[in-house]
Amino acid sequence: MNRSQPGARPSRLTVLAGPTAVGKGSVSADIRAHHPEVWISVSATTRPPRPGEQNGVHYWFVSEAEFDRMVAQDELLEWAVVHQRARYGTPRGPVDDALAAGRPALLEIDLQGARQVRAAMPGAYFCFLAPPSWEELVRRLVGRGTESEEERERRLATARLELAAEPEFDRVIVNTEIHAAAEELVALMVLDPNS
Structure with missing residues (x-):
């Protein structure tokens, strides 16, 4: 049974990755607030919640x-040890369900995870979120x-390696x-960037 809308373009997964403190979570939160049509994956993590983070909203804390x-x-569609x-x-089932329903689907993940998703789902679209400068990235983290x-x-050392992956x-x-x-990311998800 096809659960997507008749005549709708099949949904494609969009992956957002970038260095620590670049604002991936903030960009995802903005999309969640302004674009309810976009399905955003909630990752599982073994790290403890930060102040204000809610289980099942920001992460599944396991x-x-x-x-x-x-x-x-x-x-899991992908998983990695982050910052050592x-x-x-990324729980696999919800991703498959969102794509089958024809919803624009977004994964906000780290570089290691993005590489695993590229291997598992080569048709996904990969966006790198970059800081305006290294100095700004350090300022945001601090x-x-x-x-x-x-x-x-530790996170800044990881960020230097992550920034070098931008060409991927x-x-x-x-x-x-x-x-x-x-808004730039949503426009890429809604409009087919390959057309």
């Missing part, structure tokens, strides 16, 4: 044992105030202003 079970049962600490992964100095240094993506969006970056 134990190490539950994450192991999800991996063993092949319930916590594991993050300004967040959610990581220790040791954690910030289909499109680069510079996050100078959150709403503008979100």
